[in-house]
Amino acid sequence: MFVFRNYTVESLFGEDTAFSGYGDISLIPDKENQLVWFYQVPLNFDLQSQLKEIEITRSKLQFVVASLAPGQSLYVLSLENLFPLRYSDTDTSLQDAVSGFNRLAMDLAATNPAVRFLDFGEFLSKYPAEEWINWRFYFISQMILSPVVAAGFKDWFNQRIAQIRGARKKCLVLDLDNTLWGGVLGEDGVQGIKIGGDYPGNAFLYFQEALVTLSKMGVMLAVCSKNNEADVFEAWNKNPFIKLKSDHISAHRINWDNKADNVRSIAKELNIGLDSMVFVDDNPTERELIRQQLPMVAVPEFPKKPYGLMAFYAKLLDDYFRAYLLTDEDFKKNEQYKANARRNLSQQQFTNLTDFIRSLEIEIDIMCVDEFNLPRIAQMTQKTNQFNLTTRRYTEADINGLIGAGADVYCISVRDRFGDNGITGAMIVNREGSTAKIDTFLLSCRILGKNIESAFFYSIVNKLLEQGVKELQSCYIPTAKNAQVADFYERHGMTLLDEKNGEKYYGMILTKPTVIDDYYTITYK
Amino acid sequence: MDEKILEAMRKVFRSGDIDSTTSQANCETWDSLHHLNFIVELEEAFDMEFEPEEISEMKSFAAVKSIIKNKTK
Known part of the structure; x- marks a missing residue:
């Protein structure tokens, strides 16, 4: 990997990474296939020279993109102002220049498949702005990001690169009781389970609505629950607050068998590998069973309280299901799997x-x-x-x-x-x-x-x-x-x-x- | 205290060959980049912050030890 940069960012990348000179683009290595563009708004107290420098950075980026050799990729991190100073509320020329640069980078990524845009601002927003730069370290080394922020950067960056390269999970396997609704269907009954209405039912409702959207983005949802199948179908048909129903579900195993066997058989039915599945269950024993028996399946911890479901959903998305680019096939995929099920039924009638x-x-x-x-x-x-x-x-x-x-x-x-x-x-x-x-x-x-x-x-x-x-x-x-x-x-x-x-x-x-x-x-x- | 310093050195400089005689002059991986990582590691281990003047002096096991000693007094 080779990084174009204008500040000291060595500690953010792996040991085998090479770096350009500060602000230098005269050398574009032809042996490196993975190039990174990582510039920050210049720390400078004169607005005009900041604007000028951003203008120059634009031409530098365009030059590098135009000079890419076949087979080379350039990951462009968004330009961010790590030390925003505002002298007036109405002058937004610096912000405009920054967003103009980022718009350019996104346009380049949209028209050239070798260029990919990463939102570095999204990463920074996880930290308070005053922690972005540690001036003590900056003044002795020009290290632009504080050690605290730098420590989280590698994981974030690697995760984004993995997404761009397409390592997205395909299927989310869900438990029902105390996972998709509060309470136990077999004990509380179709009307007694907590879904919709007041807390905690509203938290489960939001979680279900979020999962419906996830299925529309091409993630297959499967249900694996220890319940009586007839009870669950009754709940799906009769409880109007349940948003996630059989329509959104590509496969289900509602029985009293071992969940590891059930997950294996769901994988077989959907024709996918175990390593493309994520297993969600509120019961720690079931999670442990899957971790031990099917180590290829991803098993995230489940939130202890229903209000934790929203942060949990955001993390599921980030860790497993975010894609760099969703294609038309992703949007259509779940319909296609359902059409497949109809085809399989049809197959049985032919000799x-x-x-x-x-x-x-x-x-x-x-x-x-x-x-x-x-x-x-x-x-x-x-x-x-x-x-x-x-x-x-x-x-x-x-x-x-x-x-x-x-x-x-x-x-x-x-x-x-x-x-x-x-x-x-x-x-x-x-x-x-x-x-x-x-x-x-x-x-x-x-x-x-x-x-x-x-x-x-x-x-x-x-x-x-x-x-x-x-x-x-x-x-x-x-x-x-x-x-x-x-x-x-x-x-x-x-x-x-x-x-x-x-x-x-x-x-x-x-x-x-x-x-x-x-x-x-x-x-x- | 010695062991805590040595531990931080081993972690950052990734060498088994580290003892109380190690310094920037005789340790190949102790460059300016690793130096900062080492300071971050020490700050965490000893729960203290070093001043820029101190950081530029802490370039051997002996110097690190004496500066930490001074600060804990």
């Missing part, structure tokens, strides 16, 4: 898979990468585990780097009569003369089970053949989660050439196009 697939009227659009689907493609490389042949994780900037180096990047958007799944598969192919090499091939687990992977694979292979490719190469890299595709290439006509450390390398000579089953409507866009 063979072919009839079932034919009945779905599947339409596949194959698209080249563009500025609209690039964020989703990068997100899929970060999040897809099961149907992923090489599990190479890429940022948008990485993918742009590959395109710059001559790679073809494709994605598919899939619809059927039950709904639109959106962009749910991607392939990256490196080209060299008449040889093509598959770098990445993945499908979201939502669309598996319909042989869409074969249709996608052969469509691209046919297209390559059309473009004069004579030889195709590919490989499979095993992970803890992608065993289901270990023999994908064997099953699709490729020859295993070499195998080392479990990695399998394949080749195929392309001679004539493969006929694709006619029950898919495939369109190249």
Whole structure:
């Protein structure tokens, strides 16, 4: 990592970080892929020279952004005034210059996927303004942030970077009694549980409303509760204050079984990994059980009092569910999972898979990468585990780097009569003369089970053949989660050439196009 | 007191090779950046604040010890 800065900020970053000179942009290291922009409003008592310096900082940032090499990312932290002095209430020229700079940084981030904006002000607001600078340390070292503030910075920064790289949890598993409402349904009854009305019911109501919003942002909600299932459905149907109902819930296990088994089976039903789940329960014994039996599941402490639920929700969001960018697929995801449930019901009525697939009227659009689907493609490389042949994780900037180096990047958007799944598969192919090499091939687990992977694979292979490719190469890299595709290439006509450390390398000579089953409507866009 | 100082030194300078003869001159990781971290660590351990003049003098185990001793008097 390399940091562009105008003050002493060394203690805020890891030992292997390199730094620019103060205010210097003459050197942009070409070997570092991760660059950081971290400037503060100059500590200066002359307003005009402060404004001038901010103006210069704007051009410096624009210059660095324009000079980024393919594959480099620049994380821009917002410009903040650490020592705000106000001589009058009506002169806001400094604040305007600061927000103007931050607007510029956000605009750059919106138009260039290699640039990412981080709100440093949000971090600072956790500390009282008079603690931001410790003048004793500043005067002996130019260290701009006090040690107290610096101590919290690393965690915050790493968390934001992880978010930008797409490490967001997928599913929140919730208990019911004393978690989503006050009291115990089995004892207090449908009308007796505390939800809505006076405290503590209003605190639980707010928590439920917040969770409904979370589900609209693409987080799957699941319920895991020791209760009689019939009682819970009665409460969902009859208690008008319950906002979080079966509509918002992707899976539920309401029974008296061990919760670790229930969480495992929810993961299986939703086709997600345990490490993408968060478990919320007011009962410390249940939390401990999950921590011990399923250490990959995140288990936050639960607030001791219902009024603590709001701070708890804010922390859930910050620690697990905040995304840098929410895509259309996130907003639609929960609908898609519900459509999947309808598809599964429909599947049971057919005796063979072919009839079932034919009945779905599947339409596949194959698209080249563009500025609209690039964020989703990068997100899929970060999040897809099961149907992923090489599990190479890429940022948008990485993918742009590959395109710059001559790679073809494709994605598919899939619809059927039950709904639109959106962009749910991607392939990256490196080209060299008449040889093509598959770098990445993945499908979201939502669309598996319909042989869409074969249709996608052969469509691209046919297209390559059309473009004069004579030889195709590919490989499979095993992970803890992608065993289901270990023999994908064997099953699709490729020859295993070499195998080392479990990695399998394949080749195929392309001679004539493969006929694709006619029950898919495939369109190249 | 000695052990508390040595502990802070080990934590910040990340070296097992630290004793009462260690100073900025013979400890490779004791640069100006780590020096400040070390002061922060000491302030916390001894619950006191050092003046800038003191901080610039505290560049060996012996000097640190004598300044802390002076302040606790």
